[in-house]
Amino acid sequence: MKIEEVPQERGAISDNFHEVCYAVDDDGHYVLTASAGWEPKNIANNQVWELIEQEIAKALKGIHAGKLSPLAFHMAKNQMNKRLLAQYAGFSWWRVKRHLKPAVFKRLNLAVLERYSDVFKITMKQLQQFPENMDHLKHRKL
């Protein structure tokens, strides 16, 4: 890759950020140059975010239908599955699975809720909340 070929196609990466690319200058020497992003990478990244958004939407749908507890939303938003969340919270995964039921979640004591809110870095009040729809959660589009 030559220096003039180093892509500068800004995608999801925030403004002040650029990464190092190895490229060849006119004399054939390798130099470190900054790249603001690259279209194929932006496309790939966007695909991943779409998947995450799908998971969040699925969780919200379940919550609104009364089948899932708000925990499902926070779990999806933090890109976790039951197993990973269980490891972070220090519960067994089947306990997490139980806590995803609205009826069980309502009766959880403070100590359990605190563990979850610590994992997600939110307050206990926020842990009970979830948005109406995906409007503010859409990540980034190309």
Add this chain to the structure above:
Amino acid sequence: MKIDFKHRHSAHCESGVSSNLLFHYGVDISEAMAFGIGAGIFFGYLPFLRVNKLPITTFRCEVGGIFKRLTKKFGVNVYWKKFRSQKKAMDALDSCLEEGIPVACRTGGYWLPYFPSALRFHFNMHNLVVYGKEGDEYLISDPVFPEPVVCHRKDLIKARFAKGALAPKGTMYYLSSIPEKIDFAPAIIKGIKEACRRMLKTPGPIIGIKGIRFLANRIEKWPKKLGKRKAILHLVQLIRMQEELGTGGGGFRFMYAAFLQEAAGILNENRLLDLSGKMTSAGDRWREFAVIGSRNCKNRATQSDSFEAMADILRDCANREAEIYQELMAVVH
């Protein structure tokens, strides 16, 4: 409390941390050189290891391998420690900083607040150097960021004790002693030999050149075997592994080419210059693969962008790289 540590922006976290740590102790080494001596270049298609149900393809060696091989060849002593207790892990870090030792930590990228939100995924192989502390804020030289950053104690604890695959478990390491004189030439030769041996002679079908060909055969079958949607997800994963933050472009091939170029100067060996150029061309082919792959992801693929065409590019990459490693073997023999 702040150690005078020179932050150098790098492409890849592990080779960046390795070269920056050595540089701090007066060893003038570039990132590419650290990557090459550490024999970082690799290929492995690992269908049985999965992230989000998608197979892992890796263009670099195992986590920690670059640093391990580099320091071993240089005769540098390294202090490693894992922790169970979060408090002990932070205390150990603090006491090192008090003594003026910059400490490298393994972390989970998801919890580092200075990461752009678009790049915050759960991945537990991120290396960084802590070089100071002001109150509860740690001063961090994260090699993939242009400038040094700060991170609150709480976040650093979370990052150091991230969970999931390859959990860092509070791992920290630093250089404990450095020999008076470091000779690059023998280390370079050894590093090249190791890399070539791994790429050419690893048994089994999924590692090295054979691995690239294996992947090519698999890719051809993806649309039929997995259906269109899943085939594209597999492809996305592959492109990300190849180009995502930290490879320096072309799945580390450009970085390795830069290493070969530098090595040519040190060893006074013009054949390495030639091979560096060939490696650059191989990297360019990998980039082409990513371009076509992403067109498929966006439904912008034309007739000539089929999965078969991609497989052919991969086979071409395999052929080019096979030739390079064979010639390299001859040069360093």
